Amino acid sequence: MSSFTSSTAKRISQIPHKFPKFKPFSQHKPQTKPLNNGHHHELRASQMENSIYNLLTIDGWESLNHMDYKLASLRPVHGKLALRFLNWVVKNPGLELTHFTHLLCLTAHVLVKARMYDDAKVIFRQLAHMVIGQNSVFGALMNTYPLCNSNPSVFDLLIRVYMREGMVVEGLETFRLMGVRGFNPSIFTCNMMLGCLQKECGVGSVWLVFREMLARKICPIVATFNVLINVLCLEGNLKKADYLVRKMEESGYVPNVVMYNALLNWYCKMGRYKATFVLIDHMGCKDIKADVCTYNMFTGDLCRTNISSKGYLLLKNMRKRRISPNKVTYNTLIINGFVREGKIGIATRVFDEMSMLNLSPNGITYNALIDGHCNKGNFEEALRLLVRTEAVGLRPNEVSYGALNFKWIMST
Numbered sequence: 001m002s003s004f005t006s007s008t009a010k011r012i013s014q015i016p017h018k019f020p021k022f023k024p025f026s027q028h029k030p031q032t033k034p035l036n037n038g039h040h041h042e043l044r045a046s047q048m049e050n051s052i053y054n055l056l057t058i059d060g061w062e063s064l065n066h067m068d069y070k071l072a073s074l075r076p077v078h079g080k081l082a083l084r085f086l087n088w089v090v091k092n093p094g095l096e097l098t099h100f101t102h103l104l105c106l107t108a109h110v111l112v113k114a115r116m117y118d119d120a121k122v123i124f125r126q127l128a129h130m131v132i133g134q135n136s137v138f139g140a141l142m143n144t145y146p147l148c149n150s151n152p153s154v155f156d157l158l159i160r161v162y163m164r165e166g167m168v169v170e171g172l173e174t175f176r177l178m179g180v181r182g183f184n185p186s187i188f189t190c191n192m193m194l195g196c197l198q199k200e201c202g203v204g205s206v207w208l209v210f211r212e213m214l215a216r217k218i219c220p221i222v223a224t225f226n227v228l229i230n231v232l233c234l235e236g237n238l239k240k241a242d243y244l245v246r247k248m249e250e251s252g253y254v255p256n257v258v259m260y261n262a263l264l265n266w267y268c269k270m271g272r273y274k275a276t277f278v279l280i281d282h283m284g285c286k287d288i289k290a291d292v293c294t295y296n297m298f299t300g301d302l303c304r305t306n307i308s309s310k311g312y313l314l315l316k317n318m319r320k321r322r323i324s325p326n327k328v329t330y331n332t333l334i335i336n337g338f339v340r341e342g343k344i345g346i347a348t349r350v351f352d353e354m355s356m357l358n359l360s361p362n363g364i365t366y367n368a369l370i371d372g373h374c375n376k377g378n379f380e381e382a383l384r385l386l387v388r389t390e391a392v393g394l395r396p397n398e399v400s401y402g403a404l405n406f407k408w409i410m411s412t
Contacts, residue, residue: 079114082107101132105140109148112157120154124161128170138177152183159189163196171196172209184218194227203231222248226259233266241266249286257283261294268301273310292318292326300332308337312350330354331365339372347372348381363394 086107089095104123111120127137141154155178162171171193178185185193190213197205210228213220225248232241241263245255260283267276276298280290295318302311311333318325330350338347351369354361366389373382 074114079111079116082110105144109150156185168200303337335368339368344372
């Protein structure tokens, strides 16, 4: 199978920045026999590949600049041939960096047109780390752009690779250079940029790029607003975040449960529980049902603020709305809630309820309960739970044994 091999990638990384003057691979035409028309369709694949190699190397490197790559469409077979040729060229000495960059860019264009995106990403990663600068990478891709009748998705993919590699500045520069040339990345790539900027560069840079997107008439989608609302919440501007959601609805956008969950999460963190329930009701009016993740988030926050009793009432509210609690719901109530508050009796009842619903507690749940019973001096119940842990196939760890032994010793 033709692919951009690891050995090729290793050779590329070892290529120096300066090379001896490049010479054509071959100065002589190979002796070839004329094809018989009757056998034209019987030409073997290996012979065809050799003919392509010869065509690309007979007239030297500059012949690449005059070849007609402007095909209506390319298939994976073309991409595989391009990769095989690249692998072959790398094995030959005397290749200048500029020529090699030229070949990498040509190969990237062919791979993108052939929809071999994963292989194209490998090429872009090599280009990104070749210390030739993002301007040079963009310039090299632009120089080879017309040769392959390429499309802007090449730069779209390049930005994605930069972002994945943590090279946010390089990705932003490519975004800027695309605008200079009249190109725009897809909204999905823009969303990826905004998300990376939020994590790496702070919220201020997100708004700068978003304004540039609007100036370049890149139309945002719901996922774009998800990022922006999270940014507003990080800034503590819940009022503006709520206003943005309302404006979206008025403009015809339909916010999804991810967006509402982000708002609900911040409402909970700020202790605005009344606003949380109002928003859940608003979601219902919009026919967007709060899911189990929504309630788990709310329950977790109530438990963290030592009001687990309200978390349990929320559990009943879930059932009324026909939303089934899961293991996370119960573990949150038991471990982060009632056990931490010292309400071991209620924690045990919730534990039994969990078992009745065929939701299997994990080792962490058992450990928390054993420790809770030990803290209350309920050693027999703690020992019973330890035995039960083994009975259900869970291996008690040092935490379980340690908690029981330590508390038992301290009590005697």
